[in-house]
Structures are given as C-alpha cells and as structure tokens.
Amino acid sequence: MHTEHTIESPHERQNRHKAMEAIHVINALKEDFKSPIKSMEYFYTLFERVYCNHEPLHEGKSKIGTMCIQIPSEIIYALDGVPIRLCNGFYTDDEIGGDLMPQKSCPLVKATVGLFASDNFSDKPDITFSPTTCDQKTKAGAIIESFGHTIIDVGFPRTKESEASRAYWRESVKGFAVELSKFQGKKLTRTNLENSIKKVGYAQSLYHKLTEFRKHQAVPILGVDMFLVTNAFFFDKIDDWIRAVENLVAELEQRSSEGVHVAGKASPRIVYTGSPPIFPNYKIPLIIEQSDAIIVADETCSSNRMFNDMVAVDEWNLYDMIDSISDKYLKACTCPIFTQNDDRIRRIIQLVRSYSGDGVIYQAFAGCQVYEMEQRSVLAAMEREGIPILYIESDYSPSQQGQLTTRVEAFVESLKNRKRMKK
Amino acid sequence: MTKNKFSLRRAVNNMNLVRFRFWFQIVAFALIVYGGYIGLDLGNKLPTFACVFNGEGTGGKCYVGELQHDLKHPLEGFIGFAGYAFLISLGMFAVWFWALNKGWCGFVCPLGTMQDWLTMAREKSRIRFSEYSWANRKKIKSIKYILLILLLLLPVMIANSVFGLPKLPNGLSMPFCDICPGRMMIPAFTGHFNQFYIDFSSKTDLVMTTLGMIITGLFLVGSFIKKRFFCYFCPMAALQYVFSKPALLKLYKDGDKCTRCGDCYRACDMDILEIADDVKTKNMVTEDCTLCLKCIAACPEEGCLEANFMGATIFESTKEGFVLRMAMDQHKESHAH
Ligand code: SF4
Ligand code: SF4
Ligand code: SF4
Ligand code: SF4
Ligand code: SF4
Numbered sequence: 001m002h003t004e005h006t007i008e009s010p011h012e013r014q015n016r017h018k019a020m021e022a023i024h025v026i027n028a029l030k031e032d033f034k035s036p037i038k039s040m041e042y043f044y045t046l047f048e049r050v051y052c053n054h055e056p057l058h059e060g061k062s063k064i065g066t067m068c069i070q071i072p073s074e075i076i077y078a079l080d081g082v083p084i085r086l087c088n089g090f091y092t093d094d095e096i097g098g099d100l101m102p103q104k105s106c107p108l109v110k111a112t113v114g115l116f117a118s119d120n121f122s123d124k125p126d127i128t129f130s131p132t133t134c135d136q137k138t139k140a141g142a143i144i145e146s147f148g149h150t151i152i153d154v155g156f157p158r159t160k161e162s163e164a165s166r167a168y169w170r171e172s173v174k175g176f177a178v179e180l181s182k183f184q185g186k187k188l189t190r191t192n193l194e195n196s197i198k199k200v201g202y203a204q205s206l207y208h209k210l211t212e213f214r215k216h217q218a219v220p221i222l223g224v225d226m227f228l229v230t231n232a233f234f235f236d237k238i239d240d241w242i243r244a245v246e247n248l249v250a251e252l253e254q255r256s257s258e259g260v261h262v263a264g265k266a267s268p269r270i271v272y273t274g275s276p277p278i279f280p281n282y283k284i285p286l287i288i289e290q291s292d293a294i295i296v297a298d299e300t301c302s303s304n305r306m307f308n309d310m311v312a313v314d315e316w317n318l319y320d321m322i323d324s325i326s327d328k329y330l331k332a333c334t335c336p337i338f339t340q341n342d343d344r345i346r347r348i349i350q351l352v353r354s355y356s357g358d359g360v361i362y363q364a365f366a367g368c369q370v371y372e373m374e375q376r377s378v379l380a381a382m383e384r385e386g387i388p389i390l391y392i393e394s395d396y397s398p399s400q401q402g403q404l405t406t407r408v409e410a411f412v413e414s415l416k417n418r419k420r421m422k423k
Numbered sequence: 424m425t426k427n428k429f430s431l432r433r434a435v436n437n438m439n440l441v442r443f444r445f446w447f448q449i450v451a452f453a454l455i456v457y458g459g460y461i462g463l464d465l466g467n468k469l470p471t472f473a474c475v476f477n478g479e480g481t482g483g484k485c486y487v488g489e490l491q492h493d494l495k496h497p498l499e500g501f502i503g504f505a506g507y508a509f510l511i512s513l514g515m516f517a518v519w520f521w522a523l524n525k526g527w528c529g530f531v532c533p534l535g536t537m538q539d540w541l542t543m544a545r546e547k548s549r550i551r552f553s554e555y556s557w558a559n560r561k562k563i564k565s566i567k568y569i570l571l572i573l574l575l576l577l578p579v580m581i582a583n584s585v586f587g588l589p590k591l592p593n594g595l596s597m598p599f600c601d602i603c604p605g606r607m608m609i610p611a612f613t614g615h616f617n618q619f620y621i622d623f624s625s626k627t628d629l630v631m632t633t634l635g636m637i638i639t640g641l642f643l644v645g646s647f648i649k650k651r652f653f654c655y656f657c658p659m660a661a662l663q664y665v666f667s668k669p670a671l672l673k674l675y676k677d678g679d680k681c682t683r684c685g686d687c688y689r690a691c692d693m694d695i696l697e698i699a700d701d702v703k704t705k706n707m708v709t710e711d712c713t714l715c716l717k718c719i720a721a722c723p724e725e726g727c728l729e730a731n732f733m734g735a736t737i738f739e740s741t742k743e744g745f746v747l748r749m750a751m752d753q754h755k756e757s758h759a760h
Contacts, residue, residue: 161700163557190549201751208742239756246754312686312721312749319551324689331699332684343683346702350679 011120017092022051025280039247058082065125077196079184085234088112089278091396106367107396109136116144131156173326206245207307213252214296218261223295230303231279263294268415274363276302293412297355336370345381358415359388436744440720451531458482470520471532472605480613486516495578517666524670529715538646571658574599594627601631604642650692664710673731678702680727687718
C-alpha cells in the first residue's frame with residue numbers, strides 16, 4: 001500500500017501526527033492499568049477508527065458543529081442532525097492554530113481553529129453554531145468563518161441570575177432552532193423534540209449510573225476511561241453510544257459486586273476540575289492515575305457538566321420544551337465565563353463530599369483566562385472547607401511531563417499522609 | 424445489590440406525582456363539595472374554601488367565611504367569653520392547618536383544584552401559559568395581605584365605630600365572601616347557580632356583588648391563562664402563612680445539593696424563584712407555596728428537596744424518580760432516513 005516514493009501531503013502528515021498522539025493515549029489506557037474493562041474496547045476502537053484511521057462515522061448525515069456545551073443537542077437530534085462538538089484536544093492542531101491566534105491563547109481554541117484551518121475532518125461539519133461563551137471562543141468564530149466555513153453565532157449571556165439573561169437566552173435558543181430548521185429543511189415538532197429530549201435524557205441517566213459506581217470504596221473504573229466515554233459523546237452515533245454504555249453499566253455492576261478496584265487500597269480519591277480534558281489531551285488525568293491516585297469525579301465541561309443536569313419539562317408542548325431546554329443550558333451551567341462563580345464552587349464541594357474525595361486537582365490551560373482567573377476563589381473556598389487542592393497550569397505540548405509528574409506525585413503523597421494521619 | 428429490591432420508600436420517590444395529585448384532588452374535592460350528602464361534617468374551621476354557600480353539599484365549612492362572621496360583634500364583647508371563643512376558633516383553624524400546612528392548597532382546596540383543571544384544559548389545547556415579570560411578581564405579593572386585613576377589618580367596622588368613624592353599612596358584613604369566586608363556583612358544582620346574581624338592594628350590595636361577578640369571571644379566564652392565577656391574591660393563603668412555621672408537613676431543601684438548575688422553579692405554578700435560587704434556607708414553605716410538591720418531582724438531584732412530616736421524610740427528589748417521571752428510562756432507537 002505504502003510505496004516509498006509518495007511524498008506526504010500536509011493532510012497526511014497532520015493525520016499521521018494525530019494518529020500518533022491518539023494511539024499513544026489509547027495504548028496507555030489499554031495497557032498501563034490493572035484489571036481492564038471489556039466493554040471499554042468499544043471506545044478504544046471507536047477512537048482508533050476516528051483518529052487513527054480517519055474514518056467518517058456519519059456519511060450521508062447532516063453534521064452540525066457546536067463550539068461549546070451550550071448548543072442544545074436535543075434540538076439538533078430532533079431536526080435529524082448529528083451534533084459534533086468541535087472542542088479539540090490535539091497538539092498537532094494546536095500548533096497549526098498557533099499561527100492564527102495570539103501567542104498566549106488557549107490551546108483548546110487554537111486546536112479548534114487549527115483543525116478548521118486545515119479543513120481536514122473525518123466528519124466535516126456542514127454548519128457550526130458558536131455560543132458566545134469565553135472571549136476566545138467568541139472571537140474564534142470570525143477567524144474560522146474567514147476560512148470559508150459557515151459559523152452562526154448564538155448569543156449567550158454572561159450572567160445567569162437575571163430575568164433579562166433568561167429571556168435573552170430563550171430568544172437565542174429559539175433563533176438557533178429556527179436557523180437550524182431552515183438549514184435542515186425540517187420542522188421542529190412536539191413529537192420529534194419530545195423524543196430527542198427523552199433520548200438525551202436516557203443517555204444522561206446512563207452516565208449517572210456510571211458515576212454511581214465511583215462513589216463506592218472500590219472504584220471499578222478509571223477516571224481516564226470515564227473521560228474517554230464522555231468524550232465519545234462529542235461525535236459518536238448516539239444509539240451506538242447508548243448501547244455501549246449500557247454494556248459498560250452492566251459490566252461495572254458485575255465488577256462492583258465482585259469488589260474490583262482499579263486503584264490501590266490507599267490511593268487518594270481525586271475530584272478533577274478546570275479546563276476540559278479532551279481526547280487525546282489526557283495529560284494531567286493520566287499523570288494523576290499513573291501516580292497511584294484515582295479520579296472519582298470531575299467538574300469539567302467535557303464530562304460531568306455535559307451530563308449532570310437534565311431537562312425537566314412541565315408541559316410536554318413545544319413552547320415549554322424549548323423553554324426548559326433553554327433554562328437547563330443556562331441556569332445549570334457552571335462554566336467559568338459567568339460573572340458569578342459560587343455554583344461551580346458549591347458543585348466541587350458537593351462532589352468531594354458525595355464521592356468521598358480526598359483532594360481536588362484544578363487544571364487550567366495556560367491561556368484559558370477564565371479558569372486561570374477563578375483559581376483564587378476556588379482555592380480560597382477549598383481552604384475554608386479544609387479540602388486539599390492542587391492548581392496546575394498546563395498546555396497541549398508534551399514537554400513539561402517531568403515537572404508536572406513531580407508536582408502531582410508530591411500532592412498525591414501528601415494526600416496519602418493526610419489519610420494515614422486521620423486513621 | 425439492594426438496588427433492585429422493592430422498597431416502599433423507593434416506590435414513593437418514584438411515583439408519578441401528576442397522577443397522584445390528580446386523583447387526590449378529585450377525592451378531596453368530592454369530600455369537600457359533596458361530602459355533606461353522605462353526612463360528612465368537618466366543622467366550620469377548615470383552612471380551605473369549603474364554601475358555606477354550598478348548602479347541604481358541603482363537607483365542612485370555610486374558616487374565612489366564619490371569621491368574618493365572628494368579627495362582626497361589638498368590641499366589648501371580645502373581652503371575656505366571646506374573646507375566648509374567638510381564640511378557640513382560631514386555634515382550631517390552626518390545628519387543622521398544621522396537619523397539612525400549605526398542602527391544603529396544593530391538594531385539597533376546591534378553588535385550587537378548579538384552577539388546576541383549567542390549566543389542564545389549556546395544556547391540552549396547547550396554549551402557552553403566561554407569566555408575570557419578576558418585578559410584578561414581587562409587587563403583587565402584598566395584595567393578599569391587604570385583602571386579608573380588609574376582610575378582618577370591615578366586619579369589625581360594621582359593628583363598631585373605629586377611630587370615631589361612622590359604622591359601615593351592613594352590606595359589607597361578609598366582604599370577602601361577596602367577592603370570593605368560591606361563592607359562585609362551588610355551589611355551581613352541586614347544581615346551585617343562585618349565587619350568580621347582582622344585588623340591587625343597596626349601593627354597597629350592588630357594588631360588592633358586581634365585583635364578585637367580575638372576580639369570578641377573572642378567576643375563570645385568569646386561571647386558564649395563568650397557572651393558579653387566583654392563589655396569587657388569596658387572603659386564605661395569607662392567613663395560613665401566619666401559622667405556617669409550626670406546621671407538621673414541611674418542604675425542606677438541602678442547599679448544598681442544589682445545582683440551581685432551575686428545574687423546580689419551572690415546575691412551580693406559583694413562580695417561586697427562591698425554590699431554585701435560595702441555597703441557604705431549609706424550610707422552603709414560602710408565603711405563596713401551595714405545597715403541591717411539583718418542585719420535588721422535578722428536581723433531578725438526589726435528596727435535594729423533600730416533603731417532611733414531623734421529622735420523617737415522606738417524599739424526596741431522586742435521580743431515579745426524576746428519570747421515571749420524565750419518561751427518560753427507555754431507549755427508543757431512531758430510524759435512519
Ligand atoms: S469551559 Fe465554558 S467556554 Fe470553555 S469550553 Fe467549556 S463550555 Fe466552553
Ligand atoms: S364565599 Fe369564599 S370565603 Fe366565603 S365561605 Fe365561601 S369559600 Fe369561604
Ligand atoms: S391559595 Fe387560596 S385559592 Fe389557592 S389553593 Fe390556597 S386557599 Fe385555595
Ligand atoms: S431542581 Fe433541585 S437542584 Fe435544581 S434548582 Fe431546584 S432544588 Fe436545586
Ligand atoms: S415551591 Fe414547590 S411545593 Fe411550593 S408551590 Fe412551588 S412547586 Fe409547589
């Protein structure tokens with residue numbers, strides 16, 4: 001197949017580099033830990049197919065790109081689209097995007113811009129909706145548009161307490177629905193929206209079942225595996241994802257009853273928060289779990305925040321379904337772009353309590369200003385609560401590995417000591 | 424695992440509250456409105472609109488009606504025996520009330536139930552409900568207290584000259600009953616439409632009965648477009664709230680578990696913002712709360728909201744219950760086109 005004389009095109013080169021990044025992480029997940037989970041195979045294979053073999057999953061389907069979690073997937077599914085979340089974790093793309101964004105930008109945004117700039121998708125979005133969340137994401141839309149992609153801004157308020165914000169966001173969501181409905185040539189109806197709300201709700205309920213097992217003394221699944229499962233929801237076929245997670249729930253049930261624990265007896269239990277780990281940027285989660293700690297819960301928009309809060313409908317008519325969707329995506333959101341931050345702090349504390357966390361690791365991407373800025377208030381709150389916390393700044397480059405490992409190991413060690421002292 | 428074992432607690436937490444309330448309200452409605460025909464008499468201190476004008480049908484009597492009647496006496500009379508009698512009446516009202524707290528509103532009151540039926544009719548016809556703006560919502564809170572004070576004061580002012588003012592005409596002896604939609608609506612259910620009248624015998628009567636007709640019209644139209652429209656202004660709710668603190672049935676919130684997702688607020692027919700936004704207060708029975716428990720049914724956080732009777736949790740929010748109530752417990756494959 002591969003003849004010696006072909007000259008590698010830039011796309012092939014990009015794909016090869018990304019495949020290397022991807023397989024490195026997949027192999028680490030598969031091989032570096034004890035007692036692997038059989039039903040995780042689905043996810044390993046899925047990421048391999050998409051990121052190593054560049055295999056499209058949604059040929060013939062209309063693909064709707066989303067830039068953050070605030071674009072309601074319920075509406076996309078109802079209108080027969082496939083939501084593809086474009087938050088990107090590849091260093092290869094980050095480097096491409098680096099030339100198009102200011103020096104000190106967030107690697108996640110750079111990687112997303114880089115991917116659009118290279119126009120090298122396995123599943124290329126036909127249209128992309130960009131909620132005006134953080135400054136960089138908001139402004140990235142225009143840059144991406146300049147490459148010839150269709151980007152539609154969806155106005156997102158940066159306070160969530162006021163009545164005006166609520167009304168504004170409801171209008172935004174309605175506008176989004178109208179726009180998408182036109183694009184798809186399909187009408188939003190009571191039936192199709194109700195079905196998709198229930199389907200997404202069911203998917204969320206499966207996630208909740210998975211997290212239940214992590215509350216136990218013996219934790220049957222690694223945090224990194226959980227990140228992979230939730231990241232798959234960014235792009236997988238929802239019915240396939242649901243089936244795979246149903247299998248996973250069944251296997252974890254089994255493992256849990258057998259008392260399988262994927263970490264050591266004394267391994268500290270970590271609650272992870274901050275900038276979202278997105279495949280294959282599992283740098284910090286991997287270091288944590290390779291340093292004899294276990295992530296039992298997280299407060300990030302690539303995982304828990306995507307699934308935790310559910311749409312509650314009071315009257316199953318179109319008017320109320322759209323409003324309840326809007327409210328859920330605004331009111332429940334703990335994204336740091338909001339002026340007030342106490343909901344996020346309360347959520348972290350609650351996670352520490354309900355998952356018996358020993359400490360919190362807060363990771364911010366260098367250049368992700370909102371998370372960097374919130375660091376102080378979160379640290380202060382944890383201190384008040386007597387919860388140990390480690391703040392780490394990192395980016396997508398593979399270079400600082402050693403230094404990060406040292407810091408994480410030291411923190412894990414201190415948590416172990418603390419645990420011993422308590423006994 | 425214990426997870427799949429049947430337990431009563433789990434069954435209750437998983438219940439379909441809409442259905443439960445629907446049937447509970449029907450039974451309560453029947454007892455209050457038709458109970459008299461089977462000899463039911465719960466007395467005349469009921470903390471709910473069991474209308475005295477409903478004649479033989481009524482299974483008990485509304486204390487607000489009784490109260491107006493009791494107050495129409497010369498003040499001197501209240502010193503001594505009549506005063507005790509009055510306090511005992513009030514006390515009996517409180518005791519009835521304490522059993523269910525505002526749950527009388529969410530589950531028993533016939534006027535509340537009628538409004539819920541109108542809401543159902545609107546929902547069926549797929550017409551969106553209307554809401555007050557937050558600012559207006561705040562402003563109208565005081566109206567029920569003003570009505571309460573008026574209904575307490577006017578009868579007193581008929582029997583007495585207060586502050587040297589002349590006594591009021593007798594036509595105001597039951598000022599709230601005159602304008603209460605219960606007076607017309609409840610007897611209508613036992614086939615008595617004789618309360619739909621305008622009394623021309625005096626100016627006061629003319630004004631009050633006309634007002635009564637208008638308010639009943641507003642009650643019907645209002646609660647069709649706005650959930651529990653009348654309850655926002657109800658003086659019975661105001662009177663009840665005075666006694667709410669020691670009541671046995673409570674709505675408790677564990678603010679630490681609350682994500683402020685607002686699901687409860689959306690479900691609340693009384694648009695009570697605090698139910699979602701207040702993460703400090705435990706007792707969430709606020710002045711307008713009807714203890715309908717819809718917020719608990721709509722809350723997806725484990726143990727965040729609960730109905731508590733004398734210290735025992737009787738119904739609480741759970742993830743499982745939420746998913747069942749929203750019918751999100753099953754996977755329907757979508758068909759590729
Ligand atoms: S933290 Fe907020 S702005 Fe950043 S990627 Fe997540 S949802 Fe978007
Ligand atoms: S008219 Fe209203 S206040 Fe008067 S007795 Fe009847 S229900 Fe009670
Ligand atoms: S607020 Fe008044 S009308 Fe409404 S349910 Fe309660 S007592 Fe009945
Ligand atoms: S539904 Fe529950 S978690 Fe959400 S705001 Fe209300 S009380 Fe809080
Ligand atoms: S706060 Fe809850 S119980 Fe009270 S009226 Fe609102 S939904 Fe009903």
